Amino acid sequence: MRHINIYRSFRMGFAYNAIEVMAFVFVSVIGLMMLTAVVLFIVDRFQTGDAIRRNYPVIGRFRNIFTELGEFFRQYFFAMDREEMPFNRAQRNWVYNASEAKGNTVAFGSTRNLNIPGTPIFMNAPFPPLDDQFGASEPLVIGPTCRQPYSAPSIFNISGMSYGAISKPAVLALSKGAKAAGVWMNTGEGGLSPYHLEGGADIVFQIGTAKFGVRDAEGNLSDDKLREVAAHPQVKMFEIKLSQGAKPGKGGILPAAKIDAEISQIRGVPMGMDAISPNRHREVDDFDGLLDLIAHLREVTGKPVGIKTCMGSADPWFDFFRRIRERGADSAPDFITVDGGEGGTGAAPMPLIDLVGLPLREALIRMVDLRDLSGLHDRIRIVASGKLVAPGDVAWAICLGADFITSARGFMFSLGCIQALKCNKNTCPTGITTHIPSLQKGLVVHEKEKRVAAYARSVIHEVETIAHSVGVPEPRLMRRRHVRIVCDDGTSVQMDDLYPSVKSDAEGLDRARGNRQFEDGLRRLGVV
Structure with missing residues (x-):
């Protein structure tokens, strides 16, 4: 007790x-x-x-x-599934499912409002090809007159994202995933890092206005460094960046917080201060200067050279194509990447993101028609870029005349991006756009590379499915006549009625000469 x-x-x-x-x-x-x-x-x-x-x-x-x-x-x-900006939940979820190789079938009915002006509606054929009559796009040669042309295998590829703007594990996962899926990867303007090469993917080296990675001590273009980059077999093409959709008229911005010793060495910039590119290439004052630069790069590297631009108007580009015709087709860029004003970036002033640059739906049509009116359809390849993340976006761009499509944010979503909108603050919670080691640990390369490859394959497969539905055996045979566009009153009109295409039938330039709009264009280009 x-x-x-x-x-x-x-x-x-x-x-x-x-x-x-x-x-x-x-x-x-x-x-x-x-x-x-x-x-x-x-x-x-x-x-x-x-x-x-x-x-x-x-x-x-x-x-x-x-x-x-x-x-x-x-x-x-x-927010409802289709309300958010810049990408809504429905778009993000499609990419997430595609990246995990999950089925993307849905039940009950579409949640998309098909009455919104500008919405594309693909016209299914009454008798589409049988399954055994359907195939994938064949590789397409870029730069046939170069010493080392590039036979590009994929219609869908990774757009420019610089090492520095995105992290080391992000670059590695993209490079390895691109290799597995057979797509190319654009370096962005931040130079060629070891992580681009480690994955084994085909590389497009982008030359920005600051010449990061190919500049001398004074910031000028260095032929010796160009040869060093071109010596890598994986580097297939060079892209001169004139402007991008998110900030036309302003150079790239890499905040000082993202510049460590390695990035400083790769880019050739000092630490402790923002790396800000000039708003244009200092040595290029006009289209003649641009064509001279293209010719010089092609001679030094021996590889295809193209340009990337966000259009403000088609008017200046008449002069560009007229100068090509006067100089000869060999003087033309091997490809032109058209970036829409809706394109994304890691850091840019809001007025440029919101208010400057033609959206892709207008710019792409203008550039394609100018190329075709100039008789350069088979000489210059058109690459479309700007908020194209889903199969419908890619198929629509091909119908307009694009030969290739590139996406940056679609592949960011495949890496696990949650649209936290912290890209410019070095605090990205998914490890994609940060250089803080504790946050980068969340991005496991050997897992994310699988997602990158699965996403690329899913987009390509679904675009092939759309092509099959409209009655052609492979995507590049889709034309403007295969898609309708919703008008302001809710009805739709066939795209080739709105925007007749020079290459939509066998008559080519003869068809253009029967159209008043194209007649004026032919005169301005010096064709007639």
Whole structure:
């Protein structure tokens, strides 16, 4: 009995002690919170930078908190599947499923509003080819007159994303995934890193206005470094970046927080300050200068050379194609990448993202028609870029006349991007656009490379399915006549009625000469 009483006393004493400790902790926490509130009240009342916090101390701070959380709540709780910008939940989920090689079938019916002006509707054929009459696109040669032409195997490829703008594991996963899927990978303007090469993918080396990776100590183009890059067998082409859709008229921006010793060495820029590219190539003042630069690069490297541009208007480009005709077809770029004004980036001023540059649906048509009117359809390949992440986007661009399509953000989603909109802050939660090691650990290369390859294969397969549906055996045989566009009144019109194509039938230029719009274009190009 005595032992029992001692045990009970011990338990009661322990309980009392626990209650005392909990009470002490509770009082301490409350006291700390009150002290913090008092300190914040004093700080807010006497600071002069924020009127809300000065007038409503402590409480005013919740406004900033809710503003930061707004993106999160809209994405996961309030926005409908097709409401978000720049990419909605339906688009992201399609890429996520495709990246995991899951079935992308859906039930019940489409959630897409087919009455929105500009929506493409593909015209299914009454008697499509049988399964054994259907095939994939054959490789297409770029730069047939170069010493080392490139036979590009895939219609869908990875657009420019620089090492520095994206992380080492992201570059590695993209490179290895691209190799597995047989697609090319564009370096972006940040130069060629070891991680681009390690994966074994075909590489398009982009030369930005700062010449990162191929510049001398003064920032000028270095022929010796060009030869070093071209000596890599994986480097198949060179792309001169004139402008990009997210910030036409302004060069690339890499915040100082993302520049470590390795990136500094690869790019040839100092650490501790933002790497800002000029808004254009200093040595190119006109189209003659551009054609001279193209010819020089092709001579030095022996490989196809193209340009990337965001169009503001078709008018200046008449002069470009007229100069090519005067110089001869050999002077033409081997490819032209047309970037739409809706294109993305890691960092750019909002007015340029929102307000400058033709959207791809207008720019692509203009560039394709100018090329075809100039008689250069088989000489210059057109690459479409700008918010093309799903099979319908890719098929639509091919119908307009694109030979290839590239995507950056689609492949970012395949890596696991959640559209956190933190690309410019070095705090990307998925490890894609950050150089913080603890965040990069979340991106496991050997897993993500599988997702990259699966996404590329899924897009290509679904585009082939659309081509099959409209009645042609492979995607590059799709034409403007195979798609309708929804008009303002909700009805649709066949695209080749809106935008007649020079190459839509066998008559070619003869058909153009019967069209008043094209007649004027032919005169401006010096064809007639």
